[in-house]
Amino acid sequence: MLRIECPWCGIRNEDEFSYGGDASVQRPTDDASQDDWYDYVYTRNNPAGRHSEYWHHANGCRAWIKVERDTVSHEIFSVTPASPNLPSGNRED
Amino acid sequence: MSQQYRTSNGGQINRARSISFTFDGKSYTGFEGDTLASALLANGVHLMGRSFKYHRPRGIQTAGSEEPNAIVELRTGPRKEPNTRATTIELFDGLVAKSQNRWPSLAFDAMAINNLFSPLLSAGFYYKTFMWPASFWTNVYEHVIRRAAGLGTAPTEADPDFYEQCHEHCDVMIVGAGPAGLSAALAAASTDARVILLDEHPLLGGSLNSENFSIDGKPGNEWAAEAVAKLEAMDNVHLMTRTTLFGYYDHNVVAAIEKVSDHLPVPAKGHPRQRMWTFYPGRVILATGATERPLVFGNNDKPGVMLASAARTYANLYGVKPGRRAVIATNNNDAYRSALDLHRAGVNVVAVVDSRQHPGTQLVAELEKLSIRLIAGATVGAAEGRQHVKAAQIVTTQGDTLDPERIECDLIAASGGWNPNVHLHSQSGAKPVYDDSITSFIPGDSRQAEVSIGAAKGSFSLQNCLDQGTAAGAEAAKLAGFKAANIKAASAKDEGAYAIEALWISPTPYNKSFKQFVDQQNDVKSSDVALASQEGYDSAELLKRYTTQGMATDQGKTSNVNTLAILACQRGEPVPEVGITTFRPPYVAVAMGVFAGHTVGYDFMPVRRTAIHDWNEKQGAVFIEAGLWLRARYYPQRPGDTMNDCYIRETNATRSNVALVDVTSLGKIDIQGPDAAEFLNRLYINNWLKLPIGKARYGIMLREDGMVFDDGTTSRLAENHYYMTTTTANAGPVLAHMEQYHQSEWPELDVVFCSVTEQWTGIAVAGPNSRKLLEKVIDIDLSNEAFPFMAAGECRMNNIPGRLFRISFSGELAYEINVPADYGEQAWLELLEAGKEMGVSVYGTEALGTMRIEKGHVAGSELDGRTTAKDLGLEGLANRGKHFIGKHNSERPALLDEGRLQVVGLKSLVVDRNLRIGSQLVDPKVKLATVNQSQGHITATTYSPQLECGIALGLLRDGASRHGEQLDAVFPLDDETLKVEVCHPVFIDPEGELVRA
Numbered sequence A: 001m002l003r004i005e006c007p008w009c010g011i012r013n014e015d016e017f018s019y020g021g022d023a024s025v026q027r028p029t030d031d032a033s034q035d036d037w038y039d040y041v042y043t044r045n046n047p048a049g050r051h052s053e054y055w056h057h058a059n060g061c062r063a064w065i066k067v068e069r070d071t072v073s074h075e076i077f078s079v080t081p082a083s084p085n086l087p088s089g090n091r092e093d
Numbered sequence B: 001m002s003q004q005y006r007t008s009n010g011g012q013i014n015r016a017r018s019i020s021f022t023f024d025g026k027s028y029t030g031f032e033g034d035t036l037a038s039a040l041l042a043n044g045v046h047l048m049g050r051s052f053k054y055h056r057p058r059g060i061q062t063a064g065s066e067e068p069n070a071i072v073e074l075r076t077g078p079r080k081e082p083n084t085r086a087t088t089i090e091l092f093d094g095l096v097a098k099s100q101n102r103w104p105s106l107a108f109d110a111m112a113i114n115n116l117f118s119p120l121l122s123a124g125f126y127y128k129t130f131m132w133p134a135s136f137w138t139n140v141y142e143h144v145i146r147r148a149a150g151l152g153t154a155p156t157e158a159d160p161d162f163y164e165q166c167h168e169h170c171d172v173m174i175v176g177a178g179p180a181g182l183s184a185a186l187a188a189a190s191t192d193a194r195v196i197l198l199d200e201h202p203l204l205g206g207s208l209n210s211e212n213f214s215i216d217g218k219p220g221n222e223w224a225a226e227a228v229a230k231l232e233a234m235d236n237v238h239l240m241t242r243t244t245l246f247g248y249y250d251h252n253v254v255a256a257i258e259k260v261s262d263h264l265p266v267p268a269k270g271h272p273r274q275r276m277w278t279f280y281p282g283r284v285i286l287a288t289g290a291t292e293r294p295l296v297f298g299n300n301d302k303p304g305v306m307l308a309s310a311a312r313t314y315a316n317l318y319g320v321k322p323g324r325r326a327v328i329a330t331n332n333n334d335a336y337r338s339a340l341d342l343h344r345a346g347v348n349v350v351a352v353v354d355s356r357q358h359p360g361t362q363l364v365a366e367l368e369k370l371s372i373r374l375i376a377g378a379t380v381g382a383a384e385g386r387q388h389v390k391a392a393q394i395v396t397t398q399g400d401t402l403d404p405e406r407i408e409c410d411l412i413a414a415s416g417g418w419n420p421n422v423h424l425h426s427q428s429g430a431k432p433v434y435d436d437s438i439t440s441f442i443p444g445d446s447r448q449a450e451v452s453i454g455a456a457k458g459s460f461s462l463q464n465c466l467d468q469g470t471a472a473g474a475e476a477a478k479l480a481g482f483k484a485a486n487i488k489a490a491s492a493k494d495e496g497a498y499a500i501e502a503l504w505i506s507p508t509p510y511n512k513s514f515k516q517f518v519d520q521q522n523d524v525k526s527s528d529v530a531l532a533s534q535e536g537y538d539s540a541e542l543l544k545r546y547t548t549q550g551m552a553t554d555q556g557k558t559s560n561v562n563t564l565a566i567l568a569c570q571r572g573e574p575v576p577e578v579g580i581t582t583f584r585p586p587y588v589a590v591a592m593g594v595f596a597g598h599t600v601g602y603d604f605m606p607v608r609r610t611a612i613h614d615w616n617e618k619q620g621a622v623f624i625e626a627g628l629w630l631r632a633r634y635y636p637q638r639p640g641d642t643m644n645d646c647y648i649r650e651t652n653a654t655r656s657n658v659a660l661v662d663v664t665s666l667g668k669i670d671i672q673g674p675d676a677a678e679f680l681n682r683l684y685i686n687n688w689l690k691l692p693i694g695k696a697r698y699g700i701m702l703r704e705d706g707m708v709f710d711d712g713t714t715s716r717l718a719e720n721h722y723y724m725t726t727t728t729a730n731a732g733p734v735l736a737h738m739e740q741y742h743q744s745e746w747p748e749l750d751v752v753f754c755s756v757t758e759q760w761t762g763i764a765v766a767g768p769n770s771r772k773l774l775e776k777v778i779d780i781d782l783s784n785e786a787f788p789f790m791a792a793g794e795c796r797m798n799n800i801p802g803r804l805f806r807i808s809f810s811g812e813l814a815y816e817i818n819v820p821a822d823y824g825e826q827a828w829l830e831l832l833e834a835g836k837e838m839g840v841s842v843y844g845t846e847a848l849g850t851m852r853i854e855k856g857h858v859a860g861s862e863l864d865g866r867t868t869a870k871d872l873g874l875e876g877l878a879n880r881g882k883h884f885i886g887k888h889n890s891e892r893p894a895l896l897d898e899g900r901l902q903v904v905g906l907k908s909l910v911v912d913r914n915l916r917i918g919s920q921l922v923d924p925k926v927k928l929a930t931v932n933q934s935q936g937h938i939t940a941t942t943y944s945p946q947l948e949c950g951i952a953l954g955l956l957r958d959g960a961s962r963h964g965e966q967l968d969a970v971f972p973l974d975d976e977t978l979k980v981e982v983c984h985p986v987f988i989d990p991e992g993e994l995v996r997a
C-alpha cells in the first residue's frame, strides 16, 4: 500500500488515487511532427528506479498530481501539482 | 478412560470447565483453555491425518501456527473450514473436526500404497509425470491425483457469517507479546505514544506461558499477567489478542487478521467472524519470536515425533503428557529444558541424545541430578513403529552406524535448533542474513521503520529479550517524537546461554535409506532436495518450485532453513551461498471473506437510483444495471408481457404519439469561465467558438491516440456557461480526462467545471405530440421558429425551474428537460398528468435502444475504443483547422487507409429472425473457417417495428461503400447463419425531417 502525500489533502491511502501514467513525457505542440505525436502516445521507458508519474486524487480533492516514485522500492521522493503553473497547495494543518 | 494423558495439576487450563467435542465422529472431552491438539493429546490421540502425497500417518508436530501436519476440517455445513491447524483451534463446546486426506478411513488408508510407489512422486514429479500423453491429463491424472493428493473439501453453501475491515493509526506497534514484546510495550507506553500490542494467541505472554521462567522473582506467567494488567489500564495502549500480523507492505503499512469469533461455536449476534486490520504505525517492533526446526532423521514424520519445545509446551501450558516414555534428540542446549519439564510433568524421560560430543550446558548437571541418561555424540537415526513411534534407533554422529542402540519410547521430542521468525522483516523489503553462531538467518538491515528484537533477532536468552524489549520500546517512542522513557528492564533468572552445532541430516542406522522428511505438509524428503540439486535445480528459488518445498499452507515455517542447509551440503558450500527465499504475505493463511469484508452481495457496490426510481418500481418496471445505475428497461403492462412485447409497444407509442423516458443517468458537467469555449474546442473535434447562446451541439471527443472516446451534446446557456452531457458509462472518465488536461496541460485556461449528474433529473419527451404536451406546462414559446431543433434554454415547467433542450435520440420530434433532482419525480408526474388526455406513455432502455438503432445513432457498442470518427461516419463534424485532443494521431495513414471497419446498417433477409450481437459478417461464397475471413461484425440488434424486420448496426470493412451488398451473418457458437443486406445506418427519416418538424 502506497501512502501518497497530496499537496492539498496530506498523506492519504493509495486506494483514494488512480494511476494516470508516465508524467515524464511532454505533450508536443500542435505543429510538432507526426513522429513526436506518436512517441508521446506510445513510446515509454520502463525504468527500474526513479520515475515520474501522474496520479489522480479521484476519491479525494480531484487534483492531478505528479509523483516521483522509485518503481523498485516504492519510495516516494516528491509529490507536486500536475503543472508547475498551478498555485501550489497551501494546506493548513 | 478419559484424558488419560492429562497431568494431575499445572497448565493454564480451567479444569473446572470440561468441554466435549468430536473428532472423526468419536466424542472426547477437554478443558477450557485447550487447543484441539492439546485436548486430543490428553486423550492419547496422535494420529491426525494422512500426508499429501504418500498418505503416511501423521500426528502433531508443533504447538502453534507453524504446524505442517495436524490439519483438519473444522465444523460442518456452511461454516466448514478445511485445512485448519489443530494446534491453533481453541476448543469450544460441540466442536466437530474431521481428519483430511484419508480414504476410506484414517487408520486404514487405501492410498497409502502411494508410499510404495514413492519414486514416482519424487522431486519434480509434477513436471516429469504429466508430460505425456496429453489425453492422460483429463482421463487419468486429474482423477487419480486429485483423489490421492487432496487438502480437505470446501463447503458448498454460502458463508453465513460476516467479516469486517478496520483501520488504525499508532505511534508504536509491537508484534508479539512474549517477554521482549511486553517489555517493549511497557517502555513505549510509559511515554505518551499511542501503542498497539498484538499477539496471535488468546493469552498474552508468549513463551512466558509455555516455559518455566522466573522474572523479578516471580514465575514468568505471573510476571506476564501483571504486565498485561498494567498495559490494559493505560488508555494509550490497544492490546489485541487472537490477532496475527500477516502482511508487511510498503510505506510501513501492515495488515493483521483478528479472529474475533473463531473460538466460539457461532459468532455472538452482531459480531463478525473475523476482522481485518490495516495499521499505519509510526514505528514497528517485531517481537515475533522463533520457530524450532525439526531434526531430519528416518521416519521423522511418525506420530509421536514432535518438536522438543512443543512437547514441553503441551506439558507446561496445557497440562498434557505428549507421551509416557520420551527420548529427547537435540543438537543444542535448549532441548534440555524439555527433558526437565517433561520429567516434572511425570513423563519418563529415558534419554537425552545430543549430537554434540561435548554438550557443555549447565543443564547437564540437572539431568544428572534427576538420573536422566545423556548420550552425547549421538542422535536418532530412525524412528520405529507403524502408526505411532515404538522405538528410537540411536546412532553415533561420528563413525559407523552399524550398531544402533534401540530405545523403546512413544515420544521423540527433537530439536534441530531455532529459526528467528524473520518473515515480516523479509516482507518489509529487508534481507535476512545468515548467522553461523545460531546456524540460522537473523534480520539484516532495516528497509522500513521496523526493528526486530529478542528471539526474532536471534537473541535467545530471556534477559536479552527483556533488555532489548525495554530499549527498543523507549527508542521507538523517541523516534516517533516522544520524550524518552526512563524505564528499567525486568531481571530474569539465568537460564544459561544458547549453543548449537549444526546437524542437518542424521546418519541412518546400517546406512540404510529411510524417508527423511524436510517439508512434511508437501511430503518433500531430503532425497528430493538431493535429486533436485543433481538435476540442476540448485538455487533456493528453483529448488522451491521443483520440489514444492515451502509451498504448502504452512509456507515451510518448519522446513525452509533445513532445506536450504541440505542444499548447501549438496553443493558443498556454506549456507549463505545458497541464499534465502523471499517471504511474501500472508504469514498465515487468511480467509478470502476477510478481504471482501462487507462488500459482498447487496453491498458489493453502491446502487445509484434516479429520482423517478420509486415511481418506476411502483409501475413494475424491469430494471437493468448501467454501471452503478439502475435504469428502467421496460414496463410490463399485463401478465405474460415479454420484453419484446413491451419494447415494441413502447416504441410504437413513442413514434405515433408521445412518451417519456428517464435519462438521468447521462453524465452532466457544468462548465463556466471566459475560456470555457476554448477548453471545449480543444476537448472536442468540433468547433465551439461560434456556438450561439441558446444552442446545443452534438460533439465527439477523441483520445490522444485518435480513437473516439465519447459523444454527447453540449449547450451554451450563457456567454461563459456551458452544460455538457456524456454517455452514462463515461461520465466519470470524461470528467477525469477534463481535469487532467486542465491541470497538467492547460492551467492557463480560465475555466472551472464540475459534475452535476446527481443534481439534475433528465426526462426525454419524444414523439410527434411532444411539443403539444410540453406547451401545456412550459412557460416559453416552443414554436419551431422560437425554439428550433438544437435549441437550448432555461424555462419553468409549471413552477419547477428547468433547462430545455430540443435534441432527439429517437429520431422523433423530441425534447429533453432537466430539472433539479429534488423536483425530478414531481416533474415526471406533472408531465404524465398533462399528457393524460393525449395518451402519454413511458418507455425504457430497450425501446430507447431500438429507436437509436433505427435512427442510426452510434452508442457504446460502436464506440469500442477502436473506431475513429471516420469509421463512424462522423468525420464531417471535425474542424481540422484547429487543435484538439487526438487530432494528430487520428491522421496516421493507417487510420485513413481503405480496409477499415466502418459503421453500416444491416437488415435481416430472413423473415421473423432477429440478428445477433457478435455475429461475424462474411462473404456468402466462403465458409467461415478462420477469423481472417470475417469482414466485420454486428454491434447492436433489434426488431424494428418501423421496418417490420430484424435490423442491426455493424462494423464492416469499407462498409460505407458497400450498401446493397448481401452477406452472411455467422454465429459460430450456435452454428447459425442468416442472410443480411448492408444499408445506410440511418434506417428512418434520413433527411431528419421529423426532428426538425
Ligand SMILES: [Zn+2]
Residues within 6 Å of the ligand: A006, A007, A008, A009, A010, A057, A060, A061, A062, A063
Ligand atoms: Zn487531494
